[in-house]
Amino acid sequence: MDRLATIGEASKILGVSISTLRRWEKEGRLQPDEITPGGHRRYDLVKLRPELFRLQRSDRKTVAYARVSSHDQKEDLERQKQVLEMYCAAQGWTFEVVADLGSGMNYHKKGLQRLLNAILQDEVGRLVITHKDRLLRFGAELVFAICEAKEVEVVILNQGEDTSFEEDLAKDVLEIITVFSARLYGSRSRKNQKLLEGMKKVVDDAQKP
Structure with a gap:
C-alpha cells in the first residue's frame, strides 16, 4: 500500500469533502505531508489511518530486556539474559534480547531507547523482563502505560524482590547525590569530592555482610 494519498483519496479515507x-x-x-512540483497535495496514510499499517500481533516481535547498574555486575547481566532466553525459548517465541549496562535512573540508555522506539513504531508485541526494576527504577509504570496503549503484552517473570535490589538502589542513590552535589559545588571542587568519597564509603559499608 502506497503511504502517500492524493487529496481525493485522503478525503474518502477521512469521510470529508x-x-x-x-x-x-x-x-x-x-x-499535507508533501506538495509535488505540480502543486498536488499528498497526505501520509500512516498519520491518517495508522491502523492500516500497524503490524498484527503475530508479526510483531518479542523483546526480552535485561539491565544491571555497573560493570562489576556483568555476571548478573549474563544470568538475567540466560533466564530470559530460556523462558522465551520454552514458550516457543521468536525473540530478541536487549541489554543495558547503566543506572535504573538513566532514561537515555541505548538499549532502553531502542526498545521504546520499537514499541512506538508498533514493532513489539511482547516485552519480557525478570523484574520491574530492571526496566527503570522510577518510571516503569509510564513505560507499561505506553505498552498498554500500543497493545504490547508485558511479562514480568518474578514479581517478588529483586536479588540485586539493594545493591542497585545504593548505586542509584549515589548517582543522585553525585548529580546534585556537582550542581551545588562544581564537579571538581574539593568539597564535592569529599562528599562523594564519604557517600561511597557509606554505600560500601552497607553492602558488606
Missing part, C-alpha cells in the same frame, strides 16, 4: 480538507489546511488543522 475535498473543500473541508482545504479549509482544514488554511486553519492549520491538517497539513
